[in-house]
Amino acid sequence: MKTMTCQQLGGPCDLAHRGESADEVIKAQDHHLKEMEKAGDAAHQPARDDMKKRWRRPRKALGWYNATKETFAGLPED
Numbered sequence: 354m355k356t357m358t359c360q361q362l363g364g365p366c367d368l369a370h371r372g373e374s375a376d377e378v379i380k381a382q383d384h385h386l387k388e389m390e391k392a393g394d395a396a397h398q399p400a401r402d403d404m405k406k407r408w409r410r411p412r413k414a415l416g417w418y419n420a421t422k423e424t425f426a427g428l429p430e431d
């Protein structure tokens with residue numbers, strides 16, 4: 354398992370997501386951003402909007418996705 358924080362995924366807080374793959378932590382972050390949006394947290398809104406754009410335009414988001422996967426791959430197992 355590895356850990357990536359909300360901040361490492363483009364968000365504003367240091368909530369840690371744990372997962373076996375980059376896809377898992379990205380999904381966890383997506384869920385976290387949705388929850389924060391529902392809660393009316395303005396600090397997370399820009400990250401939430403970015404994430405929405407990524408789902409709408411997956412090809413454009415590939416750079417971000419690959420960079421995130423690379424960061425994840427470089428993290429130590431914990």
Ligand SMILES: [Zn+2]
Pocket residue numbers: 359360364365366367368385397
């Ligand atoms: Zn957060």
